Amino acid sequence: MAEKLAPPSPTQELADAGREFYRRGWTLGTSGNFSILLARKPLRICVTASGIDKGTLDETNFLELDDDAEILQGFGKPSAETLIHLTIYRFLPRARSILHTHSVWGTILSDAFFERGAIEIEGYEMLKGLAGVQTHEHKEVVPIVENSQDYIALAHVIENVMRDASGLHGIYLRRHGLYTWGETAAEARRHVEIFEFLFEVLGRQLK
Amino acid sequence: MAEKLAPPSPTQELADAGREFYRRGWTLGTSGNFSILLARKPLRICVTASGIDKGTLDETNFLELDDDAEILQGFGKPSAETLIHLTIYRFLPRARSILHTHSVWGTILSDAFFERGAIEIEGYEMLKGLAGVQTHEHKEVVPIVENSQDYIALAHVIENVMRDASGLHGIYLRRHGLYTWGETAAEARRHVEIFEFLFEVLGRQLK
Amino acid sequence: MAEKLAPPSPTQELADAGREFYRRGWTLGTSGNFSILLARKPLRICVTASGIDKGTLDETNFLELDDDAEILQGFGKPSAETLIHLTIYRFLPRARSILHTHSVWGTILSDAFFERGAIEIEGYEMLKGLAGVQTHEHKEVVPIVENSQDYIALAHVIENVMRDASGLHGIYLRRHGLYTWGETAAEARRHVEIFEFLFEVLGRQLK
Amino acid sequence: MAEKLAPPSPTQELADAGREFYRRGWTLGTSGNFSILLARKPLRICVTASGIDKGTLDETNFLELDDDAEILQGFGKPSAETLIHLTIYRFLPRARSILHTHSVWGTILSDAFFERGAIEIEGYEMLKGLAGVQTHEHKEVVPIVENSQDYIALAHVIENVMRDASGLHGIYLRRHGLYTWGETAAEARRHVEIFEFLFEVLGRQLK
Numbered sequence: 001m002a003e004k005l006a007p008p009s010p011t012q013e014l015a016d017a018g019r020e021f022y023r024r025g026w027t028l029g030t031s032g033n034f035s036i037l038l039a040r041k042p043l044r045i046c047v048t049a050s051g052i053d054k055g056t057l058d059e060t061n062f063l064e065l066d067d068d069a070e071i072l073q074g075f076g077k078p079s080a081e082t083l084i085h086l087t088i089y090r091f092l093p094r095a096r097s098i099l100h101t102h103s104v105w106g107t108i109l110s111d112a113f114f115e116r117g118a119i120e121i122e123g124y125e126m127l128k129g130l131a132g133v134q135t136h137e138h139k140e141v142v143p144i145v146e147n148s149q150d151y152i153a154l155a156h157v158i159e160n161v162m163r164d165a166s167g168l169h170g171i172y173l174r175r176h177g178l179y180t181w182g183e184t185a186a187e188a189r190r191h192v193e194i195f196e197f198l199f200e201v202l203g204r205q206l207k
Numbered sequence: 208m209a210e211k212l213a214p215p216s217p218t219q220e221l222a223d224a225g226r227e228f229y230r231r232g233w234t235l236g237t238s239g240n241f242s243i244l245l246a247r248k249p250l251r252i253c254v255t256a257s258g259i260d261k262g263t264l265d266e267t268n269f270l271e272l273d274d275d276a277e278i279l280q281g282f283g284k285p286s287a288e289t290l291i292h293l294t295i296y297r298f299l300p301r302a303r304s305i306l307h308t309h310s311v312w313g314t315i316l317s318d319a320f321f322e323r324g325a326i327e328i329e330g331y332e333m334l335k336g337l338a339g340v341q342t343h344e345h346k347e348v349v350p351i352v353e354n355s356q357d358y359i360a361l362a363h364v365i366e367n368v369m370r371d372a373s374g375l376h377g378i379y380l381r382r383h384g385l386y387t388w389g390e391t392a393a394e395a396r397r398h399v400e401i402f403e404f405l406f407e408v409l410g411r412q413l414k
Numbered sequence: 415m416a417e418k419l420a421p422p423s424p425t426q427e428l429a430d431a432g433r434e435f436y437r438r439g440w441t442l443g444t445s446g447n448f449s450i451l452l453a454r455k456p457l458r459i460c461v462t463a464s465g466i467d468k469g470t471l472d473e474t475n476f477l478e479l480d481d482d483a484e485i486l487q488g489f490g491k492p493s494a495e496t497l498i499h500l501t502i503y504r505f506l507p508r509a510r511s512i513l514h515t516h517s518v519w520g521t522i523l524s525d526a527f528f529e530r531g532a533i534e535i536e537g538y539e540m541l542k543g544l545a546g547v548q549t550h551e552h553k554e555v556v557p558i559v560e561n562s563q564d565y566i567a568l569a570h571v572i573e574n575v576m577r578d579a580s581g582l583h584g585i586y587l588r589r590h591g592l593y594t595w596g597e598t599a600a601e602a603r604r605h606v607e608i609f610e611f612l613f614e615v616l617g618r619q620l621k
Numbered sequence: 622m623a624e625k626l627a628p629p630s631p632t633q634e635l636a637d638a639g640r641e642f643y644r645r646g647w648t649l650g651t652s653g654n655f656s657i658l659l660a661r662k663p664l665r666i667c668v669t670a671s672g673i674d675k676g677t678l679d680e681t682n683f684l685e686l687d688d689d690a691e692i693l694q695g696f697g698k699p700s701a702e703t704l705i706h707l708t709i710y711r712f713l714p715r716a717r718s719i720l721h722t723h724s725v726w727g728t729i730l731s732d733a734f735f736e737r738g739a740i741e742i743e744g745y746e747m748l749k750g751l752a753g754v755q756t757h758e759h760k761e762v763v764p765i766v767e768n769s770q771d772y773i774a775l776a777h778v779i780e781n782v783m784r785d786a787s788g789l790h791g792i793y794l795r796r797h798g799l800y801t802w803g804e805t806a807a808e809a810r811r812h813v814e815i816f817e818f819l820f821e822v823l824g825r826q827l828k
């Protein structure tokens with residue numbers, strides 16, 4: 001059998017994921033942003049620069065930022081949504097990579113389930129792809145947060161949502177997109193794929 | 208981190224976009240045409256030759272034309288729709304690249320919304336992918352124009368539509384396709400992706 | 415601008431088309447078959463061997479056959495549907511390449527429109543991708559023929575359908591697949607893409 | 622015409638199939654598992670290791686196991702569902718490769734048809750892609766089994782289902798995924814493609 005090459009770096013993993021998500025239509029029109037945690041104290045992350053085409057994403061499209069979203073390394077400007085990444089890293093010790101995507105089915109569900117406050121998914125084997133879930137009988141709750149251009153306020157809302165609900169794997173900004181995370185870039189990517197699969201399953205059954 | 212190569216030429220960018228649009232099913236059957244502005248006075252553009260398979264589009268498939276759609280360089284014949292490109296360039300000083308695509312969801316919406324006169328899209332984060340749009344609360348209006356084989360008349364109708372409505376990012380020919388544009392080839396491509404994403408979101412929610 | 419290489423052979427063009435159709439889901443599970451006309455008198459064609467995976471189709475997967483479907487060259491056995499190809503070539507002097515594909519939307523439409531006898535498509539710009547069609551106001555009629563495993567009988571039915579209706583670009587076998595053709599491999603491929611686009615447009619609007 | 626290279630090994634064929642299934646969205650989020658039979662007495666199989674990304678599946682991702690699911694060769698741990706593979710190999714002498722996939726349409730159908738006990742598919746030409754099926758008039762029955770995390774119990778249920786119904790080509794675990802098999806890796810792959818095509822045809826027509 002063939003030998004495996006050295007494993008890719010985390011930013012390479014995110015670049016691979018981003019190009020694949022683009023292909024699937026989850027990061028069209030330069031939408032979406034991806035990050036990894038480099039250090040927790042003081043907080044230091046790598047995040048995609050703003051306005052990058054995800055179909056050709058590569059390692060040069062990442063910025064290294066500190067806790068105040070100041071650029072330590074790299075070219076371009078950070079997305080306004082970097083604040084949300086920083087908030088999630090601060091709040092969730094388990095999160096070491098955060099992915100934000102925009103899909104058609106997610107967008108539709110975030111509207112259809114907005115009144116209920118969350119997309120609830122229960123009874124599907126694919127739920128076991130979410131870290132720590134052992135059975136399809138699990139009920140996954142993805143809180144839906146009203147979209148806003150005030151990212152500071154939005155970050156506070158997201159912090160409160162995470163405070164009220166433990167065990168979350170993702171949060172949906174209404175008519176905007178998914179935030180999900182993982183202990184590794186690979187886990188965060190798997191969470192995107194699992195959620196998108198399940199969003200499509202639910203979305204196609206909406207009456 | 209790896210070094211980036213020299214940036215692609217505008218026709219190379221359009222060729223890349225065209226092959227990607229083909230993959231997504233937005234330029235099947237040799238449909239669609241793409242152009243860039245070379246000079247404004249006198250008007251000189253580069254546009255895809257007629258009848259070209261967009262799945263293998265490359266730089267040799269472009270023609271250089273003057274203001275009267277006369278060929279200055281390149282092989283093949285210009286699309287009859289070149290007139291519409293020229294009209295948009297004349298009317299919109301901001302436009303430096305124009306893309307025309309045919310998608311399933313756009314076709315369906317252009318029929319479903321025809322009586323209302325426009326596809327109206329409001330409240331989606333992805334709207335921020337359109338140049339100058341700062342908030343998801345923006346309402347984007349995409350006027351729908353009845354399709355015609357009389358391209359001179361059609362060009363006049365489109366000119367009138369652009370005169371009546373400022374701030375447009377695109378126009379839809381009923382049961383035919385989208386015209387959108389940008390200050391660069393990349394911006395025009397982003398607009399196609401944003402519109403197609405939003406058309407699918409709306410289309411999947413039609414009752 | 416870059417130089418174009420020598421044009422591909424017709425079987426290479428069909429192999430390219432086949433791999434693309436597979437990617438789009440129109441020739442899954444080794445379904446579909448493709449042919450080109452080599453000579454008309456006596457009739458000699460090249461056709462895909464039976465049971466070939468279209469995702470990796472190449473020039474070695476074609477058989478050269480005579481008028482009686484006897485193999486003149488190549489490895490494998492001809493599809494039982496070769497008879498239908500031969501019938502169409504005999505009847506339509508214009509046809510020099512025939513493509514047969516199986517798509518989800520086509521299958522659904524062939525059932526939904528079976529009672530009416532044909533899939534009728536009218537008013538779409540994409541119709542102009544069919545050879546000789548000059549306006550979107552054209553009404554394209556795709557007769558639907560009941561499926562059968564008796565290919566001799568089926569070939570006769572198809573011959574009668576072609577006799578009764580001139581100007582056809584394709585015929586649909588109910589719950590089975592599309593036959594379309596062209597004067598070149600490229601034209602036949604374009605017809606598949608045009609029909610599949612329009613089938614999806616109609617299929618998504620079925621109540 | 623070009624010469625064909627030596628045929629791929631069965632694990633290479635499964636790796637190719639897995640990457641293709643991933644592309645189509647049938648093995649997202651590391652879901653799915655694939656095996657081939659190496660020897661029947663004593664039973665020895667090759668099966669994908671647990672938690673592998675199917676988008677980059679290669680031959681090194683397979684484990685060689687004995688009848689007790691003990692690892693004879695390879696890195697990683699076997700999926701808990703290996704038991705189901707072993708059960709099917711023991712019961713069906715014809716099966717020499719088993720594929721398990723998770724698709725959106727299959728998931729939806731397995732719920733919609735659960736009360737009826739099976740997904741029944743009849744009258745489609747594509748059914749002829751299932752080994753031994755000679756006509757579109759065939760009725761294919763895909764029993765639906767309630768999902769469970771008790772794989773020993775599940776394997777017993779599957780054994781009973783296979784005992785009660787001869788001539789099956791696949792079994793569906795409710796809201797989980799498809800098990801299908803073949804005499805070769807290529808036949809098993811063809812069965813996945815045929816079933817998924819037909820699931821989509823049925824799924825899109827659900828009221």
